[in-house]
Amino acid sequence: MAKSETGVFSAGRAEIAERTLRTDKWWLQPLTIFSVLVAFIIYATFRAFENAHYYASPLISPFYSPCLGKCVPGSSLLGSPFLNFHIFGFATFSPALFILIFPLGFRMTCYYYRKSYYRSFWMSPPACAVAEPHSKYTGETRAPLILQNSHRYFFYIGLIFNVLLTIDAILAFRNGDGQWGHMSIGTVVLLANATFLWLYSASCHTCRHTIGGRLRNFSAHPIRYKAWTIVSALNHKHQNFAWISLLGVAFADFYVRLVSMHPGLNHYFF
Amino acid sequence: MARTLKLRIWRGNAESGALQDVTVNANDGEVVLDVIHRVQAEQMNDLAVRWNCKAGKCGSCSMEINGKPRLACMTQVGSFEPEETITVTPLRAFPVIKDLVTDVSFNYKKAMEVPAFEPPVGMKPGEPRMQQIDVERSQEFRKCIECFLCQDTCHVIRDHEENKKSFAGPRFFIRIAELDMHPLDILRNRKKTAQEEHGLGMCNITKCCTEVCPEHIRITDNAIIPMKERVVDEKYDPLRWLGSVIRKREGIL
Numbered sequence: 001m002a003k004s005e006t007g008v009f010s011a012g013r014a015e016i017a018e019r020t021l022r023t024d025k026w027w028l029q030p031l032t033i034f035s036v037l038v039a040f041i042i043y044a045t046f047r048a049f050e051n052a053h054y055y056a057s058p059l060i061s062p063f064y065s066p067c068l069g070k071c072v073p074g075s076s077l078l079g080s081p082f083l084n085f086h087i088f089g090f091a092t093f094s095p096a097l098f099i100l101i102f103p104l105g106f107r108m109t110c111y112y113y114r115k116s117y118y119r120s121f122w123m124s125p126p127a128c129a130v131a132e133p134h135s136k137y138t139g140e141t142r143a144p145l146i147l148q149n150s151h152r153y154f155f156y157i158g159l160i161f162n163v164l165l166t167i168d169a170i171l172a173f174r175n176g177d178g179q180w181g182h183m184s185i186g187t188v189v190l191l192a193n194a195t196f197l198w199l200y201s202a203s204c205h206t207c208r209h210t211i212g213g214r215l216r217n218f219s220a221h222p223i224r225y226k227a228w229t230i231v232s233a234l235n236h237k238h239q240n241f242a243w244i245s246l247l248g249v250a251f252a253d254f255y256v257r258l259v260s261m262h263p264g265l266n267h268y269f270f
Numbered sequence: 271m272a273r274t275l276k277l278r279i280w281r282g283n284a285e286s287g288a289l290q291d292v293t294v295n296a297n298d299g300e301v302v303l304d305v306i307h308r309v310q311a312e313q314m315n316d317l318a319v320r321w322n323c324k325a326g327k328c329g330s331c332s333m334e335i336n337g338k339p340r341l342a343c344m345t346q347v348g349s350f351e352p353e354e355t356i357t358v359t360p361l362r363a364f365p366v367i368k369d370l371v372t373d374v375s376f377n378y379k380k381a382m383e384v385p386a387f388e389p390p391v392g393m394k395p396g397e398p399r400m401q402q403i404d405v406e407r408s409q410e411f412r413k414c415i416e417c418f419l420c421q422d423t424c425h426v427i428r429d430h431e432e433n434k435k436s437f438a439g440p441r442f443f444i445r446i447a448e449l450d451m452h453p454l455d456i457l458r459n460r461k462k463t464a465q466e467e468h469g470l471g472m473c474n475i476t477k478c479c480t481e482v483c484p485e486h487i488r489i490t491d492n493a494i495i496p497m498k499e500r501v502v503d504e505k506y507d508p509l510r511w512l513g514s515v516i517r518k519r520e521g522i523l
Contacts, residue, residue: 006430006431007428007431008428011284012366013362013363014282014287014366014372015282016287016359016362021337021357022338023336023337111475115476115477118474124474124476125425125429125476125478128423128482129337129428129478132425136430137425137429137433139426140471140472140474141472145474149507150506151502152499152502205499209499213496214499214503216453217453218401219401219403219404225403236491
């Protein structure tokens with residue numbers, strides 16, 4: 001027996017050879033999450049570097065909004081401050097690379113995603129009561145994981161992105177020539193995407209804390225207490241919103257890409 | 271209707287031990303603790319098992335059933351497949367004393383390290399008046415029955431014995447949160463000590479404590495993450511720090 005080892009094999013604990021005695025399919029959830037996240041990472045990386053098919057007037061992919069670099073004409077909501085940006089003479093940057101760090105940072109530091117990738121990627125632990133493979137563990141007490149404490153700043157920046165993507169959805173009530181009063185499948189896709197992102201942000205643990213969680217006396221702050229109860233209710237579903245919004249962003253991008261390659265696909269209701 | 275149940279029960283002490291197979295009759299509606307008692311009465315008279323209320327309220331019969339930390343008195347025999355062998359072991363995060371009984375004194379030591387509620391100076395018993403909305407968060411944590419299943423499943427100490435000296439565990443994070451959220455508690459350094467002395471930063475919020483809690487306390491969402499956010503207010507957020515300096519007030523209202 002591995003009596004000298006740590007963890008469940010430590011001296012003095014019940015002498016059991018197995019790392020876990022669970023009989024259910026405990027590996028299924030981390031494996032599924034691993035697979036979905038890897039698929040998303042591959043797709044998002046491909047799209048971020050593709051630097052094409054991100055705009056099909058009036059629709060813009062959420063991966064490229066706001067477009068701040070060298071953008072397709074008409075796609076830039078806030079101008080192009082990084083138009084001439086270059087590093088070591090290399091100037092052809094995909095506009096997505098200027099902005100994706102912020103939504104990526106928001107999700108990477110999200111309390112729900114932390115649980116997901118600590119379990120499914122780092123196996124710390126792979127599942128409850130399943131011994132992890134690491135010999136040492138320091139949690140989020142030192143670099144780089146102590147940077148998880150920056151979550152609130154990514155949350156604040158994420159709100160700006162939500163506003164911009166909502167504007168993109170509103171701008172989608174136009175036709176390809178820029179005339180207002182039209183609505184297409186793309187409008188619905190961008191509206192749904194913005195809605196899911198707002199729900200994801202509003203249900204965030206940091207949002208819950210900021211809105212009222214840090215208070216000690218709720219009775220002295222009735223409006224913030226009411227807001228806190230609403231955010232708390234949403235917070236119950238944070239995991240669901242995290243997945244729906246992630247898949248929503250990917251689908252919105254995929255749809256814009258399709259429409260940019262096949263403009264006839266975007267059916268207009270009116 | 272009675273059924274025959276196949277059990278594997280861990281028997282041994284701190285030096286050695288092994289799983290032993292046993293077959294026992296079980297009746298409809300019985301729980302795992304019932305059949306363990308039947309095994310004890312009929313086949314293994316010296317089987318050690320800790321129990322008390324048999325109602326899921328004392329937290330004594332914590333053990334691992336098919337590898338999952340659970341209360342034996344709240345685990346229905348009927349929830350297992352007829353041919354399934356039920357494996358019963360002691361809690362694997364703590365030293366074993368005998369058979370299914372472990373030494374959970376680690377938790378009592380950690381409990382003593384958390385300073386008790388400290389009321390405002392001069393406040394006499396019977397004087398405090400609080401509104402329900404001000405205490406409801408803390409009341410959720412008072413449901414804890416101290417079964418220590420959350421402590422047992424927490425990988426920070428379950429998988430790393432060396433962390434026990436610097437990590438209090440989820441049961442005591444809800445205790446700290448309960449007090450830090452209490453409107454009348456005047457001890458203002460709970461956030462700092464939670465991070466620096468009780469090891470809050472070691473928690474990577476993988477939520478196993480919440481999953482196993484028999485009282486369904488939302489340990490991670492309602493205690494640990496809010497405490498982590500309060501620690502960020504005090505230690506890692508430069509804007510909050512600046513605000514507290516300028517406005518000359520404590521960060522938490």
